[in-house]
Amino acid sequence: MPLTLTQIFLIFFLLFALSRVYLRYKGGNVSLVGLIFWSSLFGFAIAIILFPILTIGIANRIGIGRGVDAVIYISIILLFYLVFRLYVYIQDLRQEISKIIEKFALKENEKQDEKKSSEN
């Protein structure tokens, strides 16, 4: 069966996403686990776009009528999880920033104390 325009566009987009993941892995911004996770995810999405019939089997197994519904439900769950991970990451970053700010404030205070004591 020939590919539709939507399928071609989605495949190109996912291949682009895969290439970005690989480049980020090469650049050291994504771990090996990250590379495997994202490659599997995008690879799976490409497989489903190429062979939509695969989703019917999944849908039947998890008790959802149509294959496309199963894909949407799984995507939403995945998106929730990714947003959560992102939120955790941002919170961790905020705490790291606070730590730096705190260390900086304490160091500056020490410097001022030293300056004062050397003046006296």
Added chain:
Amino acid sequence: MNLIIGIPAYNEEAMIKRVLNTLPRKLSGISNLDIVLIDDGSVDKTGTIAKKLGVSVLTHIINRGLGGALKTAFSYAKSKNYDILVTFDADGQHDAKDIPKVILPILNNQADVVIGSRWFGDNNKPFSRYVINRLANIFTYIMYGIWTSDSQSGFRAFNKKAIRQINLITDGMEVSSEIFKEIYRNKLSFTETPINVIYTDYSRKKGQQIQNAPNVLFQLLFRLIK
């Protein structure tokens, strides 16, 4: 006994001079009393005014929130080996005359942490504050199994053990409830003592707002599932 009064402050130039001038420089039972202001990224003259009054100032180069400022106060007290840390709001709502009362249970070895509670008796408190505080108290009890009449009080005293063991993580207003989590986690003893509260239009604008509640709640729940 070495005592430090830690004051988290963010853009408090209108009030900070008055607050710092009311603070005691000597207290009975205390051999050395210092004051440190944590200037949490103020864009006004809060830090400059405090320095002019001879107070030590720890400057956050960017604003981190109440939790961030309190973390710095704890680190400072720990690094300088203070025996008691008193936290005191910069918005003028606390009465410095209450400090001896708040530190008394620590001096008598009766508690590791003392919370200055604004909710003993009735001294003309705004209803919205009452509701926020009541809800926060119930939430604190459900989360940490500790009942307090004032979970959002900024007027507290910590002994050396508490200064060393309390490890705060949150940056924002949710730190007030997190302190109770730390009391519970470290099995610290705590007590409450009634304090006066001076509610002015200024201090009402500065404290916990009802619109902050959803964010505070979310932050605390998030800590549970992270």
